[in-house]
Amino acid sequence: MEKKNISRRSFLKIFGAGSVTAVATLAGCKGGNKAGVQAAEEYKNQVEPPIGKMTYRENPKTKEKVSVLGYGMMRLPTKVNNSDEFDQEMINKQIDYAIEHGMNYFDTSPVYCQGKSERCTGIALHRHKRSEYFVATKLSNFNRDYWAADKAKEMYHNSMKELQVEYLDYYLLHAVGGSMEEFKGRYVDNGMMDYLLKEREAGRIRNLGFSFHGKQKVFDEVIALHDKYHWDFVQIELNYLDWDYANEISNNNVDASYLYAELYKRGIPAVIMEPLLGGRLANLPQYLAAELKSHAPERSVASWAFRYAGTPEGVLTVLSGMTYMEHLKDNLLSYCPLVPLSDDEMRYLDKEIAQKIVGLENIPCNDCKYCMPCPYGIDIPAIFVHYNKCKNEGSLPMGVGDAEYRKHRRQYLISLDRVVPRNRQPDHCIGCHQCEPHCPQSIRITRELHKISDMIESLKRDPLGERTV
Ligand code: SF4
Ligand code: SF4
Known part of the structure; x- marks a missing residue:
């Protein structure tokens, strides 16, 4: 990949940096009531965020003020642990609280939450004045059946119906980046781009953009279409690990430093997704968390990542999926107000800490669930998240040479059974590869699952750790 067009130093020059004060915060986004109980325990001494202190960024086109924290509606609270029965009362309550505290950007998609996110979001937002919020949704026509113009238009109009709105504030072509052939099939050859441009002219789409996961070549070609389409905004993955290491972790990903620079030089606002990498930057191994704590004991681990994502001035809003009130x-608390990171803090994160995280060699799963559902029931993200967690905690059983092999073996097998039912574990994967094209991180899911399955098989056969796992 062509090396970054913007160095970290010029990044700091472009953005400048403010002074630093303590901001305590933490977040993670796991669904389910069990996690909710844990969250409640973890945050029992939580302070209330102030009202009237939200930081806003200006949309250069509309001049509207957008809250720097945006609500990602992809991991909504459910009534029963990990069910698909969403808790509308709680969603209403959380949206009311968000609006009361100055948040005004809500991001959803027809495919989030088993297709129920738009409806839940619409019910909650409709109880507020239309002028109090901006709603963003997407043309998520991944399935080839929806490449046909009539089906794609149906998806677009259905979004407005579900959201109970007459116009969309932000509309995105969802997950551009696989190939130009796909881009053309989904949006150009079927006339959808022309249609959406007319919808923008008519005011039913106020800002038109795309979200990106994928190859630099595709990004370059699509961003070059700015002259023709005038992208009003682009949604990218930006965090201190992806800034310089996204491409090193996966050949199919592009460093955030490159993406950001390309947007910045064209004056296109960036909407940020994955500031915490699906919680990975909040759940660092203990020694790394302790290192961050030693620099600023009053700050949480996650607050570093949130402030990193919000510091660049070309960022319009940072999306976070917030399942629980906590x-x-x-x-x-991180954004009311946002206190930008200093030059030294930026460097510390995207150089020192990021390099150490890369060294962990985790499976780069951010729990986005785009690969789900697996037709054979495998809970892909839960298996990967559990594996990474054990690895980071140093409790992965390593066979010969692992002094605590027996303890680690037992812990691994028991904890896996707790988080993933037996019939959804990796040994049930038939290797059909259907999940892989959907993974924005380009993880070779089948290969990783089979590696974990082999490891589990060894653990079961080898209770004393006499063979190497
Ligand atoms: S490869 Fe395995 S995990 Fe992926 S869809 Fe097929 S059975 Fe499911
Ligand atoms: S395997 Fe890929 S698609 Fe599935 S949850 Fe992880 S990152 Fe998302």
Whole structure:
């Protein structure tokens, strides 16, 4: 990949940096009531975020003020642990609280939450004045059936119906980046781009953009279409690990430093997704968390990542999926107001800490669930998240040479059974590869699952650790 067009130093020059004060926050985004109980325990001494202190960024086109913290509606609270029965009462309550604290950007998609996110979001937002919020949704026509113009238009109009709005504030072509052939099939050859441009002219789409996961070549070609389409905004993955290491971790990803620079030089606002990499930057191994704590004991691990994502001036808003009220409050504490990171802090994160995280060699799963559902029931993200967690905690059983092999073996097998039902574990993967094209991190899912399955098989056969796992 062509090396970054913007160095970290010029990044700092471009953005400048403010002074630093303590901001305590923490967030993570796991669904389910069990996690909710844990969240409640973890945050029992949580302070209330202040009202009237939200930081806003200006949309250069509309001049509207957008809250720097945006609500990602992809991991909504459910009534029963990990069910698909969403808790509308709680969603309403959390959206009311977010709006009361100055948040005004809500991001959803027809495919989030088993297709129910738009409806839940619409019900909650409709109880507020239309002028109090901006709603963003997407043309998520991944399935080839929806490449046909009539089906794609149906998806677009259905979004407005579900959201109970007459116009969309932000509309995105969802997950551009696989190939130009796909881009053309989904948006150009079927006339959808022309249609959406007319919808923008008519005011039913106020800002038109795309979200990106994928190859630099595709990004370059699509961003070059700015002259023709005038992208009003682009959604990218930006955090201190992806800034310089996204491409090193996966050949199919592009460093955030490159993406950001390309947007910045064209004056296109960036909407940020994955500031915490699906919680990975909040759940660092203990020794790394302790290192961050030693620099600023009053700050949480996650607050570093949130402030990193919000510091660049070309960022319009940072999306965070907030399943529980505790997450919402803690995220608000990072952005009410946002205190930008200093030059030294930026460097410390995207050089020192990021390099150490890369060295962990985790499976780069951010729990986005785009690969789900697996037709054979495998809970892909839960298996990867559990594996990474054990690895980072140093409790992965390593066979010969692992002094605590027996303890680690037992812990691994028991904890896996707790988080993933037996019939959803990796040994049930038939290797059909259907999940892989959907993974924005380009993880070779089948290969990783089979590696974990082999490891589990060894653990079961080898209780004393006499063979190497
Ligand atoms: S490869 Fe395995 S995990 Fe992926 S869809 Fe097929 S059975 Fe499911
Ligand atoms: S394997 Fe890929 S698609 Fe599936 S949850 Fe992880 S990052 Fe997302």
